[in-house]
Amino acid sequence: MAPSEDPVVDRAPHAHSRSKKRNHETASVSGSSTSSEDSARRKKRRDRKALKRKNAHSDGLTVAVNGARPSAFATRRNSLGKAARDPRDEPVTKKGVAASAGSRARSPSPIIDFDGLSRPSPGTRERREEDKEKADERLVKMQGAVRTLLECVGEDPDREGLLDTPSRYAKALMFLTKGYQVNVEDIVNNALFHEGHNEMVIVKDIEIYSLCEHHMVPFTGKMHIGYIPSDTVIGLSKLPRIAEMYARRLQIQERLTKEVAHAIMEILKPQGVAVVMESSHLCMVMRGVEKTSATTITSCVLGCFERKSKTRNEFFSLVGVNR
Numbered sequence: 001m002a003p004s005e006d007p008v009v010d011r012a013p014h015a016h017s018r019s020k021k022r023n024h025e026t027a028s029v030s031g032s033s034t035s036s037e038d039s040a041r042r043k044k045r046r047d048r049k050a051l052k053r054k055n056a057h058s059d060g061l062t063v064a065v066n067g068a069r070p071s072a073f074a075t076r077r078n079s080l081g082k083a084a085r086d087p088r089d090e091p092v093t094k095k096g097v098a099a100s101a102g103s104r105a106r107s108p109s110p111i112i113d114f115d116g117l118s119r120p121s122p123g124t125r126e127r128r129e130e131d132k133e134k135a136d137e138r139l140v141k142m143q144g145a146v147r148t149l150l151e152c153v154g155e156d157p158d159r160e161g162l163l164d165t166p167s168r169y170a171k172a173l174m175f176l177t178k179g180y181q182v183n184v185e186d187i188v189n190n191a192l193f194h195e196g197h198n199e200m201v202i203v204k205d206i207e208i209y210s211l212c213e214h215h216m217v218p219f220t221g222k223m224h225i226g227y228i229p230s231d232t233v234i235g236l237s238k239l240p241r242i243a244e245m246y247a248r249r250l251q252i253q254e255r256l257t258k259e260v261a262h263a264i265m266e267i268l269k270p271q272g273v274a275v276v277m278e279s280s281h282l283c284m285v286m287r288g289v290e291k292t293s294a295t296t297i298t299s300c301v302l303g304c305f306e307r308k309s310k311t312r313n314e315f316f317s318l319v320g321v322n323r
């Protein structure tokens with residue numbers, strides 16, 4: 001949850017379901033918007049940013065922001081891809097390639113890299129490939145940092161209860177961010193089946209535990225994933241694992257929702273995907289506004305869920321978000 005945002009329930013899913021006529025602003029900007037006004041503002045900001053970036057690299061690395069809009073869907077996918085593909089997610093080792101060859105040649109898909117990683121952080125590969133010695137070095141460094149934090153809040157890091165805290169915290173943080181180095185192919189592991197099934201599939205109430213990247217405190221909640229296959233279905237247990245891969249990172253709920261939807265779209269190539277997530281952010285609940293009952297709802301609908309309000313509504317009513 002961005003610190004600047006109001007602790008209001010995100011109304012996007014309701015907007016999806018209520019608008020009979022397709023409203024581009026509310027229906028397509030994947031529930032990360034809190035209102036159409038908000039999303040208009042965000043779009044402006046996005047456009048400005050893109051323009052700046054475009055001026056910086058005139059090699060066409062970024063998508064065009066003006067001129068003819070190919071189609072609402074294409075525009076939307078571009079803007080989503082751009083938003084989620086944070087420059088910080090770019091693997092350092094591939095930067096040279098990306099700059100010379102353009103974004104298309106960088107990876108087989110915008111979601112999954114050649115080596116099966118999806119949106120790794122700059123240090124992911126180093127972390128994944130390091131030997132025992134390097135891993136220990138990393139832990140020692142982290143422990144020092146936690147010790148400093150303890151001192152800074154006025155605690156005594158040498159009192160009995162805190163003696164092992166730096167080590168425990170360092171290990172916990174490594175666990176809670178291990179999603180960066182998960183290989184998508186390992187998750188999917190041939191669990192794609194050509195069943196000729198073309199009806200909606202929903203996995204409800206997937207428990208999510210993630211870390212807010214603004215405060216590094218948890219946000220927890222439930223995610224519901226639905227898709228309509230194009231003949232191919234995926235093993236049901238894989239959907240929660242895909243969600244977890246993106247949850248075990250420093251996240252914001254909006255991006256988490258989007259990344260899960262786009263990954264499933266990429267892996268399965270279904271007719272459409274819908275993801276909705278309801279969660280409670282400790283950074284909101286425990287500090288700041290202290291609205292303990294506030295729930296944040298985000299959604300992302302792609303493909304036929306985006307095009308057909310009837311399909312979208314069916315999904316939202318089946319997962320019970322549309323109360």
Ligand SMILES: [Zn+2]
Nearest residue numbers: 212214215283
């Ligand atoms: Zn936060």
